[in-house]
Amino acid sequence: MLKSILELALTASTFAATFRLACPILFGAMGGCFNHTSGCVNIAYEAVMLYSCFFSILGSYLTGSPWVGLLCGIGIGLLISVVFGLMAFVFKANTLIVGIALNSSAWAVTTLLMVIIFNVRGSVYNERIVSFSPIHFKLLEKIPLLDSIFNNNIILVYLSFVMVVAAFVVMYKTPFGLRIRGIGQNAQAAYTAGIDVEKYRWISLLLMGTFTAVSGTFLTLSGISMFSENMTAGRGFLCMCSIAIGKGNPLKILLVALLFAYSQALVLVLGTLSIPTQIISMIPYVAVILVLFFNGLKNFKGTADIEV
Amino acid sequence: MKNKLFSFRVKKLGKDLAQNDRLIINALKYGISIVLFLLCGSVLILLQGQSPIAALEAIFQGAFGNKMAIGNTLRWTAPCIMTGAAAIVAFKAGVSNLGIAGQVTIGGFLAGLIGAFYELPPLAHITLIIVVAGVAGLLWSVVPAILRLFFNINEFITSLMLNYVANFLTQYLTQQVLAGGLDSWGYVNMEATPTVLSSAVLPDLIHGTSATLAVPIALIVAIAIAFLYKYTIQGYELKQVGENLKFAKVGGVKVVKQFLIIFLLSGFISGMCGGIEVIGTYKKFNTGFADTMGWDGISIARIAELNPIALIFVSFIWAALKAGAMQMERVISVNRLTVQIVQYLFVLFVSVDYEGIYLRAKERRAKKQYRKEMESVA
């Protein structure tokens, strides 16, 4: 039993699945890390992603092009983040509550839209919805292991990893990243340095909206070409967690996202053994707690205390 | 009035400009929110080709139209108050307990078990269930508490993740362990534990409706919390711990203990809520019944501005909307999701910082006035 678990856990297909499942988490997390670093408590990932899922298929349905779908997704992502920004920055509402309200209504709104536009409940599936097609790298064909893990994915999967590098460079090599980090640590100081704090907060928020929306597009247009109610299934929260655990550092976030993706992949392969799925499904969430726990071990002093 | 602080406040009331401002701010806040709420709701209903007036009437009918409707509204009020109270305890003291749903789930599950498998005289049975459910919720909240206190790990994420764990764990226990494993075919409804014994059922508050004793229990909880924060030393310390931990620590407050109390109290109330829901409404534990309860609770608590007494009223309105939405769907062809949408729109509208906006506007006006005066002098 243990042996077959190990075997399954280490097969190329598990890693290939990890590679793909990491994509939606990475997009959201890379877009959101600036927002997080700028000191904004934003939990609306789930909402942006779900809206984008719906509008992506709508765009693709109307035009037959996944790229238009992507644009529609990004458009709605921007719109939602503008709503968030208006509430949070202009009307100074509590951001946690705005996030909750957006998340909780996203399911209702998209479902209602689905009923109104497509006249179905549950899921929308239609031939006119076109997904991205996988890219085949001839070069990789000759290397068997890499081929099965990395080859034949849609462009977004590769882009998500490019995003990590891009986010890292922006965060640590550009004035923008430096300023965002400064704002997160001492917004008043940044303000006195003549930095338009509001502007930077807005930009980082819009980045979050844009890229979390790409995650949503990935979910619907990566081959399944369909939208179903609540299809984000908690991925938004995983984005948020990986940013928080990775403390906004894109490289650390990548590690955390891969861990989540890997544990999701495990759920799928271990299902073939007769381990109850409910138990396996807990893995990603227990993994978060364990990662945090091991991360926090260094703070352990033997007694309960709160650092002040 | 006996004490000076109060007489001081009372004396000021009426004359005090700040008091006046507060009134205006609250009027603005609820006025604008309700108007926007009605407006958005009407647009959504019109979009579905129905009359907003009819919808409103249906909602009102469903919430207060008859004994049954009032019972329904009250029935929903109870869990709203309980989860809201759990959120207030946590958030007022600076603890981001996002794990309310998980604690409700665990409490509900244990209530389902004890209700179905232990036999006891009615009163003892119900008491035992409520206490055990509370303790279960409390224990579930111990995990983020320990991680926070011993390892300095923020509870924001751990408590959120534990919701999923609680959900899957109870699913596993219900569907696989209790149902006797995959290959049995014993129960009719696999998503739930067996129905609780009649001795475990929470008696009705209004006979023939779904309002049970859960309502007074929830009221007691809310009032107790209000009392705790307003009049007790314990509540004073909790509040200070929440607002400035270092200040409290220097002042000699046992912060670790208080922090733990916050977690445990919040968890206990959540767990109790789960137990009461199960033996009051569902009569069995349904997997995933608490999915949205945590978020609802936090939203309601925030609308009530973390004030336990306001919480009671907000919960009542929230519940009325919920009960009314069902009637609306029955009577006219408006999807009940509409109500869910406007409910959260309302949350958005009230969360706006009207106080800040008002004060800024006021200051601007005062300055304009001054400038005008200066100009007219010059």
Added chain:
Amino acid sequence: ACGSSDSSGSAAGSSSGAGASGTSAAVSDKEKKTCLISDSSMAADFDQVIWRGFTMLEANGWEVKCIEALDKAEYEEDIYAMAAAGYKLIYIKGDAIASVLIDIADEFHAMYPDVYFILVDSYIEHDLDFATAVPVDPYESSFMGGYVAALMSQTKEVGWIGHMDTVNLARFRNGFIAGAQYAVPECKVAVGFTGDFYDPIKGQEATYAMHENSPNVDIIAHAAYISGNGVLSACSELGIPCIGCDAWQGDKGDTVFWSTLKSVDLMVFNTANRWLNNEESSFGPKMSFNIAAGSVPYDTRDLSALPQDVQDKVQELMEGIKSGSIDVFYGDYAEYKLDY
């Protein structure tokens, strides 16, 4: 208020038409009006199949309505409210609602003596003379799915993907295995799970995983609700023939050649028309709607596309089950036999 049928369903004409439209022509004193009270969201494919029965009725001039009773507290009120609104034939889906009905039966019946209930897909015990429970067991239809899969498989190795380990889902799985091994005793069945009801991405990945880890599997069936859509699209991508579930899913992928159906839509259509003709007294407290009773666990579009020899075998199996000469609960599977 609940979305109407799957836009691509168009099942009314196509799903075999067993005992369909002729009856509705008969003259009746009853109003053509019926409703469904369901305890689950219409999002589920199974609810969609039930609802398809209603759209078939609607096409025949009925007035239909559905209530998604997502909260336990409203069940009782829903029942009263629909009766008050003049619905004389009410379909109830979900045992929780059915048991509320049983609780309030006397009071209710005194108030509305001429309302009749059909308890859809319910195994509940009751002694009401104005209600009929109609269980629809997934075992038989899955058996048929497994049977076809095994016959069509070249490698004699087929796959099955479900959502989560629940007892109910085990009936789908065991029926499928029983059917496959009934057709080809040495046939192997690989089993996988998505771990989620609503996440098609996981369905997709579960299919990839099965394809990689059991390369011999050349036919995959799913019973994974909405996640199952991911299974179908992944199969289309990989070119693996696959079997849909709950509704005719031939439109959800190029390689979907079969769908295992619990034909509750037909049941709804049938019972409604028989009720219109005042035949409800013949229903009894429990009416099984299995193959023997006229259920058809597949769509004729699928059947006609199969190779002739397989078609014949399927027909043969159907006849055998109908006549009782073939026992789907053969051998060890006897323990799954339900006692209606």
Added chain:
Amino acid sequence: MDKPDYILQMKEIRKTFGPLVANDNISLNIERGTVHAIVGENGAGKSTLMNILTDIYKADSGDIILNGKKVVFKNSLDAARHGIGMIYQEFMLYPELSVYDNLILGFEEKKLGVFIDKKACKKKIEQICRDYSFDLPMKTLVKDLPVAILQQVEIVKALYRGADIIIMDEPTSVLTPQGIQGLFRAMRNLVSSGKTIIFISHKLKEVFEIADRITVMKDGKISGEVLPGEVTENQLASMMVGRDVILQANKVEVDFGEPVLSVKNLQVKDKDGVLRVKGVDLDVRRGEIVGLAGVAGSGQQQLVEALFGLRAPETGSAVYFEDTDITRATPRQRRCMGIGYVPQDRLGAGANGQSSIWETAIMGYHVAHGFKSRFLLNFRQIEEFTGRIVDNFAVKCQKTSDKIRSLSGGNIQKVVVGREFLQDNKLLIIEDPTRGIDVGAIEFIWKKIIDLAAGGVSVLLISHELNEVMQLADTIKVVYEGQLYDGGAHGELTEEEIGLIMMGGKSDEK
């Protein structure tokens, strides 16, 4: 030159906060290449005026004239572009960023249009450091640096931004005499190379030493403008406060009793596990004021935290209070025994900014003194105690249910100090009790401390203000690198001698 060369003129500046008029039509002229000091009581409106200059606040009315031209700043960046740099009372630094990042943030040199040009930035910083002789550890995180260095970081930051006018809001409040001299050297250096400095301080001695011209503010108005040679320190002080003040503690002779607090071999690590207090022995006798002087970061923070039970000492350490071992006692237990504590950071630890005045006022009192019931708040008692603080310490407030944040810094400090002083404590640990408050208030608090000691209360006074320690303490100790050195009795050593010990100059004489 008959017409002075004004680099900056402010005309009729008015700024209100709600009903409060913080700046009431203020006009101010600053000459190029001078150090212009602004003094005034707490809440006189000095910081507000400077914040208007840097466009943190918008003035309600009034003009700013820079180099003879009227300017209207769009934002702080615009102000900075016009050459106005400010060093704030509270440091404007980013704790988790390196010194280098702190310096360049907001004013990065760019390459390829988007990337930070590290080389160019570095070159510019090195040039400044060389020109004005600063030495900064570029790669260290700011949170790991002592305050004196942070001060330098702030100055270099202003220079890096190309400031011509550098505003310094109470820059000396945390520096040693040597540090202050270093700062003054740098200031003179800057002025001689054409920069203009606006210098805000409560320490009149320093003002006299460095300023070319002094503006006195009171209640939001300018109450006078003088040259340092024209007036005496006492005259200036009375201009500020509106009455005569004697900035001199009147020590009375007391006989010290037996030790109340005795510390043996105290060793404490900080939160990163570095040993910061390395074996301290200390006795505080009844009625004695022991003053601890030391450069920020020498370990006195950890020492105090350990003495008040906020940080656990290492094994082998022992702390006795009236012969009871309190090494491991919690702050609560210490409060119950009669140990009081005035923390350095008044809004961080002394008060809860979000709460009302009474909530801050009873913190600790509710533990040590308690109410009639163990569980319920007694509002009569609360009101009585809060009222005593307000009366005895002349706290300027409207009502006790007001937010503590609505008070000025000096008044918050009075509430915090009053709370600890009025509790019948036997031992008081007081950290920087007069940081950033005006002379009137300082005089007041000093008097209270001396009265307390005369009444038999033992006081352990930790201050970054060497003058304060020297004025008040009966016995002076100096903390250097986690160890305690003898600073003699009251009046035994001069300020310079003690300053030298603080810098480690006399470390052999333990």
